[in-house]
Amino acid sequence: MQKKIKNNHARGPNYTTAQLTTLVVLRILIGWHILYEGIVKVLNPYWSSAGYLLESKGIFSGLATSIVASPTALRIVDFLNMWGLIAIGLGLIAGCLTRVASISGIVLLFLYYAFNPSFIGYTYSTPVEGSYLIVNKNLIEICALFVLMLFPTGTIIGLDRLIFIKKKPKKRILKILLGLEEFK
Amino acid sequence: MSKETNNKITDKQNKGPVKKEKVSISRRDILKGLATIPVFGPFLYALLKKKFSDDFKKREILAELGISEKAPAVLPKTILKKSKELIRLGIIGFGGRGEALMHAAGFAHPDWIERKKKDARENKLDKTLEAFLSQEDLNVVLNGVCDVFDVRAERGIAASKNDIRPDGGSGLLKGAKRYRHYQDMLQSDDIDAVIIATPDHWHTQMTIDAVKAGKHVYCEKCMTRTVDEAFKIAAAVKKSGMVFQLGHQGRQQESYIKAKQIAKKNILGKITLVETTTNRNSPGGAWVYEIHEEGSPETIDWKQFQGPAPNRVPFSLERFFRWRCWFDYGTGLCGDLLSHEYDAVNQILELGIPKSAVASGGIYFFQDGRDVPDVFQAVFEYPDRDLTLVYSATLASGRHRGKIFMGHDASMEVGYSLTVTADWESTRYKEKIINRIINTSLPLFTYQPGLKGIDTVTSATEKYFATRGLMYTLRGGRPVDVTHLHVKEWLDCIRNGGQPSCNIDRGFEEAITCHMATISYLERRKVEWDLVNKQII
Numbered sequence: 001m002q003k004k005i006k007n008n009h010a011r012g013p014n015y016t017t018a019q020l021t022t023l024v025v026l027r028i029l030i031g032w033h034i035l036y037e038g039i040v041k042v043l044n045p046y047w048s049s050a051g052y053l054l055e056s057k058g059i060f061s062g063l064a065t066s067i068v069a070s071p072t073a074l075r076i077v078d079f080l081n082m083w084g085l086i087a088i089g090l091g092l093i094a095g096c097l098t099r100v101a102s103i104s105g106i107v108l109l110f111l112y113y114a115f116n117p118s119f120i121g122y123t124y125s126t127p128v129e130g131s132y133l134i135v136n137k138n139l140i141e142i143c144a145l146f147v148l149m150l151f152p153t154g155t156i157i158g159l160d161r162l163i164f165i166k167k168k169p170k171k172r173i174l175k176i177l178l179g180l181e182e183f184k
Numbered sequence: 185m186s187k188e189t190n191n192k193i194t195d196k197q198n199k200g201p202v203k204k205e206k207v208s209i210s211r212r213d214i215l216k217g218l219a220t221i222p223v224f225g226p227f228l229y230a231l232l233k234k235k236f237s238d239d240f241k242k243r244e245i246l247a248e249l250g251i252s253e254k255a256p257a258v259l260p261k262t263i264l265k266k267s268k269e270l271i272r273l274g275i276i277g278f279g280g281r282g283e284a285l286m287h288a289a290g291f292a293h294p295d296w297i298e299r300k301k302k303d304a305r306e307n308k309l310d311k312t313l314e315a316f317l318s319q320e321d322l323n324v325v326l327n328g329v330c331d332v333f334d335v336r337a338e339r340g341i342a343a344s345k346n347d348i349r350p351d352g353g354s355g356l357l358k359g360a361k362r363y364r365h366y367q368d369m370l371q372s373d374d375i376d377a378v379i380i381a382t383p384d385h386w387h388t389q390m391t392i393d394a395v396k397a398g399k400h401v402y403c404e405k406c407m408t409r410t411v412d413e414a415f416k417i418a419a420a421v422k423k424s425g426m427v428f429q430l431g432h433q434g435r436q437q438e439s440y441i442k443a444k445q446i447a448k449k450n451i452l453g454k455i456t457l458v459e460t461t462t463n464r465n466s467p468g469g470a471w472v473y474e475i476h477e478e479g480s481p482e483t484i485d486w487k488q489f490q491g492p493a494p495n496r497v498p499f500s501l502e503r504f505f506r507w508r509c510w511f512d513y514g515t516g517l518c519g520d521l522l523s524h525e526y527d528a529v530n531q532i533l534e535l536g537i538p539k540s541a542v543a544s545g546g547i548y549f550f551q552d553g554r555d556v557p558d559v560f561q562a563v564f565e566y567p568d569r570d571l572t573l574v575y576s577a578t579l580a581s582g583r584h585r586g587k588i589f590m591g592h593d594a595s596m597e598v599g600y601s602l603t604v605t606a607d608w609e610s611t612r613y614k615e616k617i618i619n620r621i622i623n624t625s626l627p628l629f630t631y632q633p634g635l636k637g638i639d640t641v642t643s644a645t646e647k648y649f650a651t652r653g654l655m656y657t658l659r660g661g662r663p664v665d666v667t668h669l670h671v672k673e674w675l676d677c678i679r680n681g682g683q684p685s686c687n688i689d690r691g692f693e694e695a696i697t698c699h700m701a702t703i704s705y706l707e708r709r710k711v712e713w714d715l716v717n718k719q720i721i
Contacts (some may be wrong), residue, residue, distance in 0.1 A: 094216075
């Protein structure tokens with residue numbers, strides 16, 4: 001075991017091959033899902049987050065209503081949503097700014113969850129394909145992204161390996177954000 | 185490689201003078217750095233395959249149907265000229281509907297403005313006031329208000345003076361004069377056209393007198409209360425040459441216009457059954473309207489209200505404020521809601537008067553002294569079109585049931601939006617269903633105005649009208665009150681000539697059809713329309 005870790009010529013944390021493979025596959029799968037979610041929205045000229053926001057329940061429902069009531073705010077939210085998803089998806093698959101992508105994904109998915117939480121007593125008219133009790137797919141994907149954030153792989157398998165090979169930012173916070181240094 | 189890295193870390197830790205070390209990019213770095221890029225290959229392949237397949241199906245379907253998903257081009261009934269010519273309006277009947285019609289024409293009571301401001305503050309999605317203020321200015325003034333209830337007449341006058349209106353307010357509105365009797369208003373020189381929003385039993389006499397006095401008429405539905413009246417009103421309007429519009433504002437609904445195109449293109453195949461419905465489930469929806477606290481024999485001209493009603497009864501606040509509940513003043517569901525549903529179907533399929541009608545129903549829920557049914561079904565036969573039209577209504581269940589056109593090849597549901605679904609036993613689409621180009625569990629065609637639009641609908645009754653396409657439609661992507669468009673069409677025809685979409689001929693068809701159902705219900709028999717002798721037998 002010890003030997004294996006040593007032999008792994010990584011430019012990042014030391015993982016076993018099995019660990020690294022699992023983490024990278026998880027990263028690609030989540031990236032694939034998020035990228036396609038973004039592309040579908042861009043390709044559909046009628047798509048808008050208005051319907052989703054109007055369904056909003058819980059503490060954010062007031063904010064959701066305000067967004068829908070303002071055409072400008074809605075346009076901005078729609079734009080950020082579509083292109084945000086695409087950027088996160090691309091980042092995760094390619095391993096480019098992987099930790100930033102993971103954190104952005106967590107924020108975005110958390111917003112989805114917070115606007116339409118599957119709490120007891122909340123029912124939605126938009127049909128869902130499964131049955132959820134508090135925990136839904138958004139929450140699980142959020143946790144998976146936390147794993148990717150804490151166990152970065154972009155600097156081992158991914159464009160981050162090439163991007164940060166020569167130049168590394170000096171500030172610690174940036175290093176942490178870019179996955180070059182660990183959370184402590 | 186690992187040595188270099190280790191050295192670097194050690195240097196840093198020692199905080200000694202750092203000599204910049206050259207870090208070289210090895211082949212391994214490049215391979216590992218780009219290792220996940222090939223994932224985009226299968227992703228793009230899958231994406232494009234799906235997109236091509238979806239686009240191909242869509243193109244195939246649209247080519248087969250010969251129709252676009254875009255909004256229908258709405259051609260104005262007349263050549264549009266700028267409305268330079270001021271039209272001076274009078275309104276007879278300033279109740280709930282009268283007020284709504286005046287909003288459509290651009291006049292609102294200050295109280296209403298305040299209420300809508302409050303609504304907008306409380307619910308950011310309520311854009312009613314914004315929609316009203318951004319309405320086109322129709323270049324009209326309200327010079328006369330006639331109502332038998334003092335409070336409503338005063339409200340009308342206040343609305344006519346209110347400068348908070350679509351043109352931004354000129355400060356020049358002198359306000360309307362109150363007329364105690366509509367005949368006095370018709371004699372006035374400063375009125376060009378009248379809007380009649382009284383109970384149905386007054387429509388005929390008022391319209392006939394108005395056109396005889398040279399005034400154009402916008403009359404609320406149902407056009408008449410009886411069959412005889414329908415003949416009289418049609419003769420008088422045609423003889424006068426004045427512009428007459430019946431208040432079926434659904435004529436302006438984008439989805440109905442699209443539905444007509446779809447029916448004309450025979451996308452549904454042979455249509456044999458049309459089902460229209462009314463479901464409402466509130467006292468307001470069953471015409472149990474609020475009785476105004478100031479309503480009394482002193483403030484209401486009861487004698488004039490009764491006018492041509494067949495039965496004279498002592499003063500009754502219920503009858504005055506909830507007149508739709510009695511056959512003396514209207515025809516209940518027939519005149520109020522079947523009339524809208526029928527007119528929508530008549531607009532889409534151009535059916536005209538049916539050959540026969542059978543109706544039944546009863547007073548099953550609102551047993552409050554009314555004599556009109558609150559549950560009512562009517563079946564109309566069109567043997568020359570091989571088609572049956574069914575109307576089914578209850579005022580004691582809010583379950584949504586659409587307006588559905590059933591054809592051999594596809595069915596179509598029409599409301600504010602429109603959905604066409606292919607029939608799995610269709611002859612026309614058989615091949616495409618087998619080839620999986622058409623999926624019968626999904627809509628074949630959807631027309632949804634304002635997908636990015638905003639819901640301005642609040643009350644349950646308003647919601648009913650909105651889902652039936654009777655509140656708002658889209659023009660150039662913006663939500664517009666359909667009643668505004670309907671009034672505008674009437675004014676355009678007054679200025680520039682031409683016939684409005686719900687003219688006296690459509691009104692005659694509406695009145696006769698509704699009355700066939702009423703007679704069938706009251707006389708408990710099947711009635712027929714004698715096309716030759718033009719009478720109900």
